[in-house]
Amino acid sequence: MKNNNRLFWFLGSCLIFITFIFIASTPMLIAQSNNPKTDTYLDMLGQIFKYVYNNYVDEVDAQTLFEGAAKGLVESLDDPYSYYLTATDMEDLSDTTTGNFGGVGLYISKYSESAAELPDGRLPYIYVVSPIEGTPAYRAGIHAGDYIYKIEDNSTEDLSSSDAADILRGTPGTSITITILRGKEITFDVTLERAVIEIPTVRYGKIDQDLGYLRIIQFTPFTVERVTEAVEEMSGKKGLSGLIIDVRSNPGGLLDSVVKVSDLFLSGDIIVGTKSRIPKENEIFRARTSTLIPTNVPIVVLIDKGSASASEILAGALKDTKRAIIIGENSFGKGSVQHIVSLPSGGGLRLTTSRYYTPTGTLIDKIGVSPDKTIIEPEFTEEESEHLQKLLQENRIAQYVEANPTFNDKDTDLFISNLISEGFNLDKRIIKRLIRNEYYRKEDFPPPYDLEYDLVLQEAVKTLRETVR
Numbered sequence: 001m002k003n004n005n006r007l008f009w010f011l012g013s014c015l016i017f018i019t020f021i022f023i024a025s026t027p028m029l030i031a032q033s034n035n036p037k038t039d040t041y042l043d044m045l046g047q048i049f050k051y052v053y054n055n056y057v058d059e060v061d062a063q064t065l066f067e068g069a070a071k072g073l074v075e076s077l078d079d080p081y082s083y084y085l086t087a088t089d090m091e092d093l094s095d096t097t098t099g100n101f102g103g104v105g106l107y108i109s110k111y112s113e114s115a116a117e118l119p120d121g122r123l124p125y126i127y128v129v130s131p132i133e134g135t136p137a138y139r140a141g142i143h144a145g146d147y148i149y150k151i152e153d154n155s156t157e158d159l160s161s162s163d164a165a166d167i168l169r170g171t172p173g174t175s176i177t178i179t180i181l182r183g184k185e186i187t188f189d190v191t192l193e194r195a196v197i198e199i200p201t202v203r204y205g206k207i208d209q210d211l212g213y214l215r216i217i218q219f220t221p222f223t224v225e226r227v228t229e230a231v232e233e234m235s236g237k238k239g240l241s242g243l244i245i246d247v248r249s250n251p252g253g254l255l256d257s258v259v260k261v262s263d264l265f266l267s268g269d270i271i272v273g274t275k276s277r278i279p280k281e282n283e284i285f286r287a288r289t290s291t292l293i294p295t296n297v298p299i300v301v302l303i304d305k306g307s308a309s310a311s312e313i314l315a316g317a318l319k320d321t322k323r324a325i326i327i328g329e330n331s332f333g334k335g336s337v338q339h340i341v342s343l344p345s346g347g348g349l350r351l352t353t354s355r356y357y358t359p360t361g362t363l364i365d366k367i368g369v370s371p372d373k374t375i376i377e378p379e380f381t382e383e384e385s386e387h388l389q390k391l392l393q394e395n396r397i398a399q400y401v402e403a404n405p406t407f408n409d410k411d412t413d414l415f416i417s418n419l420i421s422e423g424f425n426l427d428k429r430i431i432k433r434l435i436r437n438e439y440y441r442k443e444d445f446p447p448p449y450d451l452e453y454d455l456v457l458q459e460a461v462k463t464l465r466e467t468v469r
Contacts, residue, residue: 087346105135144306219253252309335364
């Protein structure tokens, strides 16, 4: 009887243990069985990998096969902001985050990897979102909206933006030649010497002693601190009668950074919302009740086609909450959030996990933020484009500035008159601004703004003056 009881309790204990194990593992089993296609495709992917590795005519590296499969997997999403990152890419990304890397100083993108899927008016080349101020590309006069037509005489039509970035980056002190396409017809070569690129954050200055001008160049972990310092310094004891926030050619940055910066100017309002099929990615970011400047101080935000991502969040938040008037042209339209995931191989994934929406629920992705007042520099006529191309190709402005290190109105006006007498049919204002910009690019600390030639900034000042009255 004792032996039978022991056997009974032993079998009973085993049954209870087995039942517990089954219950504990059920969620995993259900998760696997809920999507049998996933398991089937994973098995097939593994079979293809092994078959190619074991049967290809030449010996092939397993890592090469893996990276090719990973790239193809993410590229199938047809999302220009999601891609596989090699170990080198991850290192470069880390360098960019800390603000130090060897390169030419350009933020670039590509509208589509397929020419057939390009939006109207877009070209299949590498697109310059914006140059980084003070870098070789900035000093060479490359602008937001330019295309990198060639790199070292090789077309960029078949290059992805990440491939182009890999080529443009390199050891500081080495040179690279690129061909710029401006507009539809103007092309010219630029030779850039790579340098250590330090990503700046803000620039600022006073206009007429009472208006603050704040240019946010990019949203980094340090931007909120720099913005706070700038506004407090400009405010001083007397305060400001108005503030201009310039995010033209700002390619974006960190979501957390722009939320904290927006929080400085909003009181209890929604800043931005993110939406996704993944529940944890659905969030609402709301400002605190305290602000950096009084709510009765008017704000104007300047945007252009180079304003992307985080800069669009700031502009959208201030526009929707009626805290600011938006002036300029329609922004870039990059309204998605990416996460970086590291892999054991040293590589990683950059994956779009959500899209963001302005406080009124407006989607920015592929649409952009529209200004309250549209101000755009006049477009060139066909004849003006030809003459501008000739002027740039002959390097006349750079040669003049090189021969005249100090800006002088009288000499500059004489030089412009000579150009016009030679047959360059361009407005004097355009040529003079090109000359002034060339001087500024050779300065370590150029003025933060150029009110004399910046039409959008002029409209911002006019708007604030009318509001203050």
